[in-house]
Amino acid sequence: MQVNLYDVIDALENNIEGNEWYYYIPAQKIIGRNSDGFYGEGIAKELPMKDVIALPDHRAVNDYGNMERFIEYEVKGEAQEWLRNSIRGRGAFRRFRGTLERFLLTEDWYDYLFECHRNTAIDWCEQNGIVYTEEEPEEPEDDYYDEDEGYEEEPQPAPRQTIVRTEPLRVVQVTEQNLLNVVFPAAKFAVFLGRLTGRKIKEDTDLAEEHLREALDDGKAVYAVSDRGRFVAYCVLSLSRSGITVEELYTVENFRRRTAATLLLKKAEELAEEEEVPGVRFLILPQNTEMTAFLAANGYRTLKHIEIVKDTGTDQKITVGDSEYYSF
Numbered sequence: 001m002q003v004n005l006y007d008v009i010d011a012l013e014n015n016i017e018g019n020e021w022y023y024y025i026p027a028q029k030i031i032g033r034n035s036d037g038f039y040g041e042g043i044a045k046e047l048p049m050k051d052v053i054a055l056p057d058h059r060a061v062n063d064y065g066n067m068e069r070f071i072e073y074e075v076k077g078e079a080q081e082w083l084r085n086s087i088r089g090r091g092a093f094r095r096f097r098g099t100l101e102r103f104l105l106t107e108d109w110y111d112y113l114f115e116c117h118r119n120t121a122i123d124w125c126e127q128n129g130i131v132y133t134e135e136e137p138e139e140p141e142d143d144y145y146d147e148d149e150g151y152e153e154e155p156q157p158a159p160r161q162t163i164v165r166t167e168p169l170r171v172v173q174v175t176e177q178n179l180l181n182v183v184f185p186a187a188k189f190a191v192f193l194g195r196l197t198g199r200k201i202k203e204d205t206d207l208a209e210e211h212l213r214e215a216l217d218d219g220k221a222v223y224a225v226s227d228r229g230r231f232v233a234y235c236v237l238s239l240s241r242s243g244i245t246v247e248e249l250y251t252v253e254n255f256r257r258r259t260a261a262t263l264l265l266k267k268a269e270e271l272a273e274e275e276e277v278p279g280v281r282f283l284i285l286p287q288n289t290e291m292t293a294f295l296a297a298n299g300y301r302t303l304k305h306i307e308i309v310k311d312t313g314t315d316q317k318i319t320v321g322d323s324e325y326y327s328f
Helices: 005-013 064-076 077-086 090-100 106-127 181-194 205-217 260-275 289-297
Strands: 001-006 020-024 029-034 036-039 052-054 132-133 135-137 161-162 172-173 221-227 228-238 243-251 280-282 318-319 323-326
Touching: 001 005, 005 020, 005 029, 005 106, 005 132, 005 280, 036 106, 064 090, 064 106, 077 090, 077 161, 090 106, 106 132, 106 172, 172 260, 181 205, 181 221, 181 228, 181 243, 205 221, 221 260, 260 280
Parallel strands: 001 132, 243 280
Antiparallel strands: 020 029, 020 052, 029 036, 135 161, 172 221, 221 228, 228 243, 318 323
16 A cells, blocks of 8 residues: 555645545545545545545644644744743634744744644554655746736646655554554565575465464564555564563565664663563574674673574584584
8 A cells, every 4th residue: 555645644734523534545545525425536425444544533633732842842932932822712723823923933833733744644654554655746836927918828737746855764563454564574584584494485475464463462562664654674572571572573685784673672672661671682593693793783692591402403503602502
């Protein structure tokens, strides 16, 4: 699934009571819904609800809260006090706009509000497993006007301009809603583990999806790193009184050494601190030297315990202390 982020933002900015906005999965576009039903170009009034995903409503967008945060964190001095008073009681939005004009803050407010709506739109995309692009409509150029001839040309619809904007990678919790976006890296991870252990494993997205659903059903936490809604790394965590155990952590090849794995590591450490458990530990194969090097670079150099089983017939060996073992 894919969407133009500016279409989502436009819907959020036109969020009024009595009107709802949805993402229509078959057409991959934003559509509206009112008391008469769904509407949009080529859209039937009645649609199966399984084919649509609701956008945040005006309560979730919460522009009153955005006003409060703008006043507290973006404005200082006399203007801040005036704005605080302006949003009390009925008519808050009208007084707020008037006060903005008084202190020449209108443009600052709309820039701030756009970023709030943009962040809400990105969160919604990531929570629902929707990859997003950014194609902003260009402002139409002014037509030349001649008093005798009038406008030389009829105004034309503004073409969309692709905006190249550096977007930081973001950590997203994986749920049933966006799980399918992490299936691809999970399937790649299974192939990677097979290669480490000398087994030829076929990339199987169905099996990866089943595995991830089982992890969620077992109460494990799954997090992913999002690049504009596309998940490029993930981890599976389990929590116990002894700490957070990272059972899986994998980054797709093109995003290695681009902080994705570090973001997931930091997330695991934050969870350990929040849950007040001893710390984070990793379960990894000894031949996964890339991961051991990454962990060592982040201060993970203590080997707490090793798991030993009977000879499995492999010829790969490692040495721990004075003993030599076969690696699985």
